[in-house]
Amino acid sequence: MAANQEQEKEQRRRLLDVASRFPLPSGCRFSYGTAGFRADGATMAPAVCRAGILAALRSVKLAGAAVGIVITASHNPVGDNGVKIADPDGGMMAQHWEPFADALANAPDPDALLQLVLQFVKDEGIPLGGHHTAQVLLGRDTRPTGEYLLDAALQGINAIVGAHAIDMGILTTPQLHWMVRNKNKGIKASESDYFTQLIDSFRRMLELVPKDKGGDELAKKLIVDGANGIGGVKLEQIKAELSGIDIIVRNSGKEGEGILNHMCGADFVQKERVTHHGFSPEDVGVRCASLDGDADRLVYFCVSSASENKVDLVDGDKILSLFALFIREQLDIINNSGSQVNKSLPARLGIVQTAYANGASTQFLKNLGLEVVFTPTGVKYLHKKALEYDIGIYFEANGHGTVVFSEEFLSQLDSLSNELSSETANGSAQYHAAMRLMAASQLINQAVGDALSGLLLVEAILQYKGWSFQNWCELYSDLPSRQLKVKVIDRSSIVTTDSETKVSQPSSLQESIDKETANYTHGRCFVRPSGTEDVVRVYAEASTQVEADSLARSVAHHVEQLLG
Template identity: 65%
Template sequence: MDVMQRSNLLESACLFPPPLGLKLSYGTAGFRADASILQSTMFRMGILAALRSLKTHSVIGLMITASHNKVSDNGVKIADPCGGMLSQHWEPFSDQLANAPDPQTLLLLIVEFVKKENIPFDGAFTAEILLGRDTRPSGESLLEAAKQGVRSIVGAVAHDMGILTTPQLHWMVRARNKGLKATESDYFEQLLSSFRCLMDLIPNESKMDEIEDKLIVDGANGVGGEKLEVIKKMLSGLVIEVHNTGKEGGILNEGVGADFVQKEKVVPHGFGSNHAGIRCASLDGDADRLVYFSVASNSSNKIDLVDGDKILSLFAVFIKEQLSILEGDMKGNNNYKARLGVVQTAYANGASTDYLKHLGLEVVLTPTGVKYLHARAAQYDIGIYFEANGHGTILFSEHYLSWLEAKHTELSSISQGSELQKAALRLLAVSKLINQAVGDALSGLLLVEAILRHMGWSIHNWNELYQDLPSRQLKVKVADRTAVVTANAETVVMSPPGLQEAINSEIAKCIKGRSFVRPSGTEDVVRVYAEASTEEEADSLANSVAELVDRFLGVGST
């Protein structure tokens, strides 16, 4: 890094001083805070994105967003070359950059990190960053700060991709680095053409008349509702009515959105008894989460929730069916038995895990956090992961996709229109419709709709795949959350000694009882999860385990 580069960095950094006492930590959601204090952070993440681009010789993404938070909150996420999350190896550096108290300290950190990582500044590669923002009013000024950060690295180029959902930007980064076209119109075209392909392949015997033609979607007053309005104009075979687009004056994530619906289990604003029995869906603020629901017929605000666990189950049933068709043909030399895996966290309802195992699927648990789920799913030929909150996707290995393409070509030449050829084509269409970079509510919604029509299922048929066990979640305030050490995907407490044995004793008192505790990643609390065969038992188990945590570690439960 030469003198001109250092001077440029120092001069630019002086324009974005951090607020006194600012302390941020990069997590699954990137950096997240009130928009009013994030100017310096956005500038510095622009620098980090440019350095990451130079290091990887790839296009990197920078997204200004904050999922299900209130409208005044904002945040920033970095998308790595694969379209996924920033490498965990770089997270400590991002923390150091964000929290550097002055320009001189910032420059020193950058110089040391560039040397340590051997990041080239020889001009052989031009750093390219794709930037996106959502509809929050603060987005435009924060975007300008991020651009300044990118440009403070001499020669780096910032491409403003406009207002996007977070998954759209991740998709664009992945596509660019695979040498594909990556504009927003390319995103829409890939989703819609894949959806049309799946619709064209619906079996003749599918009971389409049992499915309500109309889908009503809660857009959370965010960017997802805005983009869905664009998509619905290009759709055929599906009528979408979008509420809470943000244009009606509603406030982002306030009484609306997937997070609200999933946690409160009540209708979002604008929905009521007049929607009883109709298939409804809810996006979160930046459209990376999706849940479905129907308004209960005996209530104006209660819902029958179809959460991420059931979305995962629907996808698993469909993919398993297509694989069974393909693997039923073991003639010839070009055959391959795909390894299909389902990845959940301990928060997945036990009934969903039992259902998936009953189907004969391989089900594994990881610690909480998308980065763990995504990495584990990537180990399969086809890996499906979802959290109950509606965030998830399907991953296809490059090896399996290559085989599938070859198999489809082979089948097209010898048995055009056969069930084998259709099964291969359906799986290829799913791989293009689903966003393999991150969870994407828009692509997920289109896939759900195509599969429901393929199966001939209404939302009620789908919801009856299994009955969720009653569950409860509590928080217990503790003096030191790091005193809790867990293992086995956070399902077993290793420390403090004796706590797990005491929890096991409480679990044994319940029918179908299950409970675990884990330290929060952001608060000085321990989170308690409990489920059992009845509401009363789930409540009792959760309270008993919370009391145990309080006795071992706490300062009072909340």
């Protein structure tokens, strides 16, 4: 009893102490959005320290399961930084803890912080002050404020009695999510295990490429824009071990090559669609990929002409389409093969998109007979929906996405592969298709979208299909689209429904959108408050660029008039 009281006292002392070490500057307000907390790196220490407390509490609540903290601001400018928390399954922190995250980050003084924690642990039934354990894995990107913020996070974690912090070093965001997931599954979880898994499963994918499909030298060449971030650094580390592909890294993050995310990276190329830093007319016709600053986003592009600085873009929607085609094809081979060994593998394949997916991609996927569903913007929604299927494939148009396989499906696939390999069918089309699916499930990062593993899966599939960048690009033609941002007094006054495709409040706004949209062939338009910026986003699609621009502009005008 006395020992418990001592521990409780110690717990209170530590929380008061750490909170007084990281006072909240006046006027600072943090909100745990889709990307966690994000702001100017120099102002982030109080929020990061409190995220440390939060992560340790989450681990205590989940009986000591490992929880992750990533210190990154993704594609934001180099001066910014941020922090987000990974749950034990490697996904984003459970949404119902977000209001507490906000309250904790904004607690005005040490006493308020202590009271908040005590109330929360009581409400959530967290056994604080007892003989619990907690472990938090930390990773950070290459930003200059990363090291100092890591220290703030460590102090936050150590403020919870029994919590143990493990610094995993400078990593891509998806690497840390992968480590958290593996650690909790009790399987290998180090960085070298991550690399080995990528390298081995990529090699297996290439071994399963039909012999007549092997491409020429140009087909094997890939230039990767690393956004001067951590993704380029990691790719440089492993590219020599990736057989069957010749990778050149530009904007690799090496001293003197450029500034993180400045005029380069997936966000830049997807929005601007022009040649960026590190690329020139000499690259015309070569397949290129672009990562963002923390390597959880991937897009592809090709410099289209030497005279103009334009690029042909392959965005998340087309990566999704490629993955969907490949997986569907393997399932069809397994289930419809005419071999004597008639084994089948029933699988529910689900495609998850957001309203920002180009309408042409949705049409393409539906024409293939695939089940396509929509969720609100943000990986946490897409990932959760994808988990409802045996195989779920999700992508945001901007290049965040992955493929998830259910445990049950993987175990059936494993049994099927074993049966096929022991029977005469070893070497049959059915066996190869099963092995391809198995290798793909090991290559792709199932914890979260991962530009490095996604890139290798794309490369393996292009080789399997014997496709050039152009073949891939021509799967379908994107409908012209336009995105605009509108500054309003209070963006939360817009309430949306139907996965953000309709405005429910103010209702007159939806009436105006419907009226405008009816004037355009293939017109589609929606508005929603951004979760990461203080703006309302307007998206419009139509059959020509001029029409898409005009539809977006007129709807933006209605938003301004009504709410500006």
